[in-house]
Amino acid sequence: MSYFDAASSAPLHPVARQALLASLDEGWADPARLYREGRRAGMLLDAAREAAAEAVGCRPDELVFTSSGTRAVHSAVSGALSGRRRVGRHLVLSAVEHSSVLHAAAALEADGGSFTEVPVERTGAVDPSEFGRALRADTALACLQSANHEVGTEQPVARVAELCATAGVPLLVDAAQSLGWGAVPGGWSLLTASAHKWGGPAGVGLLAVRKGVRFAPQGPADERESGRAPGFENIPAIVAAAASLRAVRAEAEAEAARLRALVDRVRAEVPRLVPDVEVVGDPARRLPHLVTFSCLYVDGETLLHELDRADFSVSSGSSCTSSTLTPSHVLKAMGVLTEGNVRVSLPAGTTGAEVDRFLEVLPGVVAEVRERLGAPAAAAPSPAPRASLVVDSLGRRCPIPVIELAKVIGEVPVGSTVTVLADDEAARLDIPAWCEMREQEYVGEEPADRGTAYVVRRLT
Amino acid sequence: MSYFDAASSAPLHPVARQALLASLDEGWADPARLYREGRRAGMLLDAAREAAAEAVGCRPDELVFTSSGTRAVHSAVSGALSGRRRVGRHLVLSAVEHSSVLHAAAALEADGGSFTEVPVERTGAVDPSEFGRALRADTALACLQSANHEVGTEQPVARVAELCATAGVPLLVDAAQSLGWGAVPGGWSLLTASAHKWGGPAGVGLLAVRKGVRFAPQGPADERESGRAPGFENIPAIVAAAASLRAVRAEAEAEAARLRALVDRVRAEVPRLVPDVEVVGDPARRLPHLVTFSCLYVDGETLLHELDRADFSVSSGSSCTSSTLTPSHVLKAMGVLTEGNVRVSLPAGTTGAEVDRFLEVLPGVVAEVRERLGAPAAAAPSPAPRASLVVDSLGRRCPIPVIELAKVIGEVPVGSTVTVLADDEAARLDIPAWCEMREQEYVGEEPADRGTAYVVRRLT
Numbered sequence: 001m002s003y004f005d006a007a008s009s010a011p012l013h014p015v016a017r018q019a020l021l022a023s024l025d026e027g028w029a030d031p032a033r034l035y036r037e038g039r040r041a042g043m044l045l046d047a048a049r050e051a052a053a054e055a056v057g058c059r060p061d062e063l064v065f066t067s068s069g070t071r072a073v074h075s076a077v078s079g080a081l082s083g084r085r086r087v088g089r090h091l092v093l094s095a096v097e098h099s100s101v102l103h104a105a106a107a108l109e110a111d112g113g114s115f116t117e118v119p120v121e122r123t124g125a126v127d128p129s130e131f132g133r134a135l136r137a138d139t140a141l142a143c144l145q146s147a148n149h150e151v152g153t154e155q156p157v158a159r160v161a162e163l164c165a166t167a168g169v170p171l172l173v174d175a176a177q178s179l180g181w182g183a184v185p186g187g188w189s190l191l192t193a194s195a196h197k198w199g200g201p202a203g204v205g206l207l208a209v210r211k212g213v214r215f216a217p218q219g220p221a222d223e224r225e226s227g228r229a230p231g232f233e234n235i236p237a238i239v240a241a242a243a244s245l246r247a248v249r250a251e252a253e254a255e256a257a258r259l260r261a262l263v264d265r266v267r268a269e270v271p272r273l274v275p276d277v278e279v280v281g282d283p284a285r286r287l288p289h290l291v292t293f294s295c296l297y298v299d300g301e302t303l304l305h306e307l308d309r310a311d312f313s314v315s316s317g318s319s320c321t322s323s324t325l326t327p328s329h330v331l332k333a334m335g336v337l338t339e340g341n342v343r344v345s346l347p348a349g350t351t352g353a354e355v356d357r358f359l360e361v362l363p364g365v366v367a368e369v370r371e372r373l374g375a376p377a378a379a380a381p382s383p384a385p386r387a388s389l390v391v392d393s394l395g396r397r398c399p400i401p402v403i404e405l406a407k408v409i410g411e412v413p414v415g416s417t418v419t420v421l422a423d424d425e426a427a428r429l430d431i432p433a434w435c436e437m438r439e440q441e442y443v444g445e446e447p448a449d450r451g452t453a454y455v456v457r458r459l460t
Numbered sequence: 461m462s463y464f465d466a467a468s469s470a471p472l473h474p475v476a477r478q479a480l481l482a483s484l485d486e487g488w489a490d491p492a493r494l495y496r497e498g499r500r501a502g503m504l505l506d507a508a509r510e511a512a513a514e515a516v517g518c519r520p521d522e523l524v525f526t527s528s529g530t531r532a533v534h535s536a537v538s539g540a541l542s543g544r545r546r547v548g549r550h551l552v553l554s555a556v557e558h559s560s561v562l563h564a565a566a567a568l569e570a571d572g573g574s575f576t577e578v579p580v581e582r583t584g585a586v587d588p589s590e591f592g593r594a595l596r597a598d599t600a601l602a603c604l605q606s607a608n609h610e611v612g613t614e615q616p617v618a619r620v621a622e623l624c625a626t627a628g629v630p631l632l633v634d635a636a637q638s639l640g641w642g643a644v645p646g647g648w649s650l651l652t653a654s655a656h657k658w659g660g661p662a663g664v665g666l667l668a669v670r671k672g673v674r675f676a677p678q679g680p681a682d683e684r685e686s687g688r689a690p691g692f693e694n695i696p697a698i699v700a701a702a703a704s705l706r707a708v709r710a711e712a713e714a715e716a717a718r719l720r721a722l723v724d725r726v727r728a729e730v731p732r733l734v735p736d737v738e739v740v741g742d743p744a745r746r747l748p749h750l751v752t753f754s755c756l757y758v759d760g761e762t763l764l765h766e767l768d769r770a771d772f773s774v775s776s777g778s779s780c781t782s783s784t785l786t787p788s789h790v791l792k793a794m795g796v797l798t799e800g801n802v803r804v805s806l807p808a809g810t811t812g813a814e815v816d817r818f819l820e821v822l823p824g825v826v827a828e829v830r831e832r833l834g835a836p837a838a839a840a841p842s843p844a845p846r847a848s849l850v851v852d853s854l855g856r857r858c859p860i861p862v863i864e865l866a867k868v869i870g871e872v873p874v875g876s877t878v879t880v881l882a883d884d885e886a887a888r889l890d891i892p893a894w895c896e897m898r899e900q901e902y903v904g905e906e907p908a909d910r911g912t913a914y915v916v917r918r919l920t
Contacts, residue, residue: 003497008490009692017484024477028662030468034764035773037463067527067663068691074680100690103680196692202488203527203663203694219679220534220563230560231528232469232656234663237697304494313495 002354003313006197007149007177007290007345013199016244020201020236027235032223041235048235048242055245056191057183058208064225065204065238069176069194070100072205075217075228076172076190077104080141081113083214084170088138089113094126094145094155095333098174101143102329117333123282124153124334132163139169146178150317150330150343151281152290154178158186170213177287179206180248181256189213195241198248199348203234204241248348256288259346262355263291266344273363278437280336290345292317294331295366296434297375297403298340306365307342312358317341318398318426327426337433338426339399340366373399376406388416394451398426402434405456409440414458417443423451431456462814463773466657467609467637467750467805473659476704480661480696487695492683501695508695508702515705516651517643518668524685525664525698529636529654530560532665535677535688536632536650537564540601541573543674544630548598549573554586554605554615555793558634561603562789577793583742584613584794592623602631606638610777610790610803611741612750614638618646630673637747639666640708641716649673655701658708659808663694664701708808716748719806722815723751726804733823738897740796750805752777754791755826756894757835757863758800766825767802772818777801778858778886787886797893798886799859800826833859836866848876854911858886862894865916869900874918877903883911891916 003011012020027044029037046060053060066072081089091105095117105115116134118126126144135142142164147154157173164171170189178184180198184191190213195204207228209215215228222230248255271277276296295303300318307314317328318341327338344358389408393401401422409418420431428445431454435442443455463471472480487504489497506520513520526532541549551565555577565575576594578586586604595602602624607614617633624631630649638644640658644651650673655664667688669675675688682690708715731737736756755763760778767774777788778801787798804818849868853861861882869878880891888905891914895902903915 001496003489003495005489005493005495005497008493009488012484012488020484021481024472024480024661028469028472028656029463029465029773033465033468033773033775034761035463035465035768036461037465037773067531068694070682070691071527074690078679099682100680103682103690107680194692196488201484201694201696202692203697205691219538220560220567222530222559222563230534230563231530231665232654232662234528234661234697236661237663237694301494308495313489313493313497315493 001311001313002350002358004344004346004350004358005313005315006347007343008315009196009202010199010347012201013244013247015247016200016240019243020240023236023239027239031233031235044239045233045235048238051242051246052206055183055249056179056193056206056208058191058210061226062210063206063208064228065233066207066229067203067205067231067234069192069197069205072192072194072207073098073100073174074104076192076207076209077101077108077141077143078218079209079215079228080170080172080190080213081108082216082218084140087140088136090136090139091115091141091143092118092131092134092139092169093143094118094120094131096120096124096148096330097143097145098149098176101174120333122334122336124148124151124280124330125155125282125285126160128156128159128163131160132167135164135167135169139167141172142169143172143174146173146175146184147287148281148330149177150328151292151334152287153282154285154287157184157188161187180245181252181288182249195237195245198245200241200244201237203237251348255348259350260288262346262350262352263289265355266291266359269359270362273359274366276437278337280331280334290343292341292343294337295340295342296337296437297373297399297406298366298369299373299397299399300339300341302369303340303342303365306369310361310365312361315343317343327429332429335433337430337437339402339430373403375403388412388418390419390421393420393422393427395423398424398430401427402430405431405434409456409458412458414460417455417457420454420456421448421451422454427454428452461771461773462810462818464804464806464810464818465773465775466807467803468775469656469662470659470807472661473704473707475707476660476700479703480700483696483699487699491693491695504699505693505695508698511702511706512666515643515709516639516653516666516668518651518670521686522670523666523668524688525693526667526689527663527665527691527694529652529657529665532652532654532667533558533560533634534564536652536667536669537561537568537601537603538678539669539675539688540630540632540650540673541568542676542678544600547600548596550596550599551575551601551603552578552591552594552599552629553603554578554580554591556580556584556608556790557603557605558609558636561634580793582794582796584608584611584740584790585615585742585745586620588616588619588623591620592627595624595627595629599627599629602629604631604633606633606635606644607747608741608790609637610788611752611794612747613742614745614747617644617648621647640705641712641748642709655697655704658705660701660704661697663697711808715808719810720748722806722810722812723749725815726751726819729819730822733819734826736897738797738893740791740794750803752801752803754797755800755802756797756897757833757859757866758826758829759833759857759859760799760801762829763800763802763825766829767821770821770825772821775803777803787889792889795893797890797897799862799890833863835863846871848872848878850879850881853880853882853887855883858884858890861887862890865891865894869916869918872918874920877915877917880914880916881908881911882914887914888912
């Protein structure tokens with residue numbers, strides 16, 4: 001088995017395992033108690049806080065442990081918004097934030113506030129100036145991830161932090177994907193992270209709030225974790241999280257260089273080995289261990305299933321994968337192809353041999369899925385041109401509409417159009433993305449009696 | 461060391477440790493993923509849910525795992541209140557609920573709702589009729605613990621559940637202290653619990669919501685745990701929680717009988733060995749492993765410190781212990797003495813020899829603390845009676861005001877009064893409690909230039 005989904009959850013780091021075991025015996029008591037077991041638990045908690053704060057780059061009293069990264073984000077957003085309620089109830093965030101940030105924004109809106117989503121470039125990065133322009137006089141908080149969880153693109157956090165500072169708006173950085181690789185530089189006000197992303201245990205998130213940032217924890221509170229994370233502290237897991245963060249940081253530079261080389265190999269080889277593939281995300285400013293590509297004429301669920309059968313565990317931002325029927329909001333915001341999407345995120349220790357075997361297996365798997373779906377061959381000869389065409393894909397799921405489009409585009413003369421009737425929502429993203437990849441013109445969409453008519457003009 | 465504070469947190473059960481270790485290797489992946497590691501994690505989660513639901517006595521799809529018992533309570537209260545918002549925004553709870561329930565009630569009040577605290581009898585139990593009378597047409601939710609965490613008294617849950625059902629009000633039962641001993645009987649609508657109380661790991665709470673109960677989760681949600689507990693599932697801890705719940709239940713009947721005998725020994729021997737002690741809580745309807753008593757003329761912090769030095773870890777509801785300066789709301793609601801309070805809660809496996817040693821050590825420790833504070837000897841001879849007296853204890857912390865009162869009560873004639881001037885808040889509880897214990901009349905309190913004047917009439 002090759003597990004290539006570290007961005008979803010990393011296997012437990014050996015140091016985390018060791019620290020967890022040791023503190024199961026030492027850290028189970030209530031750290032608020034005055035007796036021996038309580039004092040011992042309290043000392044473990046203090047030491048873990050110091051280690052984690054050092055890795056984050058903040059003071060220990062600025063950092064609390066939450067029960068997950070999601071909880072850290074929810075608490076950070078609600079606490080920061082409430083702390084600045086007098087300023088206003090407007091939130092700025094990038095369009096490619098983690099769903100936990102989007103859910104917090106939706107909760108704000110449901111409660112009468114509002115938010116602005118800053119669009120991203122095709123690489124997945126926000127334009128700092130555009131982010132800056134979204135800041136308003138009533139903006140209570142801005143949110144920007146350090147690096148994207150689906151495509152690995154690093155965000156211009158330092159520059160955005162400057163703009164936020166100038167505007168007097170606190171910036172929350174979701175560092176879930178990057179904290180294991182290094183501290184987030186620049187002038188953030190709040191920072192969140194999640195231990196199981198760096199090889200720590202599940203059940204531990206970090207929430208750092210810089211001194212001086214107005215922060216009013218929401219919901220019922222208790223005296224634990226400075227009133228910012230109610231409930232009994234999970235000290236064994238916290239100790240394991242802090243110890244493993246320190247351990248992965250010690251290995252980060254060397255491991256990043258090693259994994260970056262493996263990812264570069266995937267980035268170079270996949271388009272060479274598999275026809276009709278788009279590698280997405282910034283080619284240079286990116287996480288070292290993560291690469292994402294999309295394969296035309298392939299559905300994500302089948303592709304994942306076949307890769308799993310071939311012993312590779314990867315994830316996908318396509319629709320119909322895991323429990324979701326809508327394609328990834330990240331790929332959508334980037335305007336790239338969502339069909340046949342594969343995210344490869346290598347855990348520490350991945351070998352070159354594993355990556356080589358993946359590159360060996362992938363072309364056959366993609367070809368087989370395409371054949372099963374009746375996709376056009378990469379260099380199929382065109383029959384004689386016909387007049388403009390309508391393709392009816394109503395009731396058929398992606399990638400069928402794109403496959404049908406690709407099959408017939410050669411049948412109309414250059415300058416003529418193909419109209420695809422489709423009612424699968426993913427077609428709205430994938431037909432324009434296909435046009436961009438294939439250098440055809442996407443004319444636009446029109447409502448139809450059933451579904452939507454997508455019009456494409458043949459250019460080449 | 462004898463750790464006698466299981467009600468705060470129990471040491472990890474061997475089965476929990478074993479299950480945790482096994483599932484660290486098997487259960488770290490995202491259960492929402494389709495690949496092998498994800499499916500395996502998902503199967504572990506499903507199995508844990510089935511086991512926990514069986515122990516709770518509900519359907520697996522009625523049960524979700526939260527990140528702590530506190531979180532389970534907060535989510536249960538906010539979700540149930542919102543689900544019945546049309547009915548009203550009134551909450552009924554007993555005056556001796558766990559602080560997490562009180563905090564949820566306070567949050568409701570801060571948000572414009574209201575609550576009624578049902579007082580308890582001197583045993584710590586609510587009177588079901590009184591609880592029933594507090595239910596109103598606009599009551600959205602009622603909360604009653606299965607057993608009290610500080611004094612061990614079992615609440616009349618089944619009877620209260622009937623009254624709630626008649627009134628059409630859902631009943632939330634906080635079963636944190638009792639679930640390891642057995643399922644909560646009767647018609648509860650919502651139930652919460654906390655794994656580290658029964659020997660499971662920290663970081664796992666249970667929230668059960670019966671089908672048909674209106675429930676609207678509050679705050680940002682995601683697709684995990686039926687939308688009721690956002691954030692990545694902590695599967696190794698969940699597996700360990702479920703496995704240990706099953707294990708402690710298998711041992712519960714025998715262990716309860718064994719610990720009940722040890723607790724009976726403490727209940728009988730402490731008043732015999734230590735003068736001026738009040739054993740609190742219901743003598744029969746109580747948790748098997750927990751006993752609480754209060755010692756006159758002793759301050760809780762010193763007592764805990766001395767017991768810790770003698771290798772006993774216990775907790776206290778007195779003020780000035782751990783991080784709090786106010787005495788336990790539970791002891792206050794019961795109207796019993798808060799000073800020199802000791803809660804002994806025996807973890808599974810406690811031996812008779814440990815309890816014997818505690819009974820050996822306790823009298824000396826209490827006597828020493830009393831001597832240091834200048835407390836009156838148990839049977840001090842009274843000097844010739846004086847006229848009514850005023851004792852100035854301003855600026856002095858409990859138990860000094862009670863000690864001063866006890867020293868001089870014999871100096872006034874029967875029928876005359878002693879007035880104690882004090883500004884420590886605990887005096888308000890402990891002077892009436894002392895009067896009850898000593899069969900003196902507590903006349904009442906009056907505001908004074910500084911602090912409060914507590915008036916006591918000598919009867920014996």
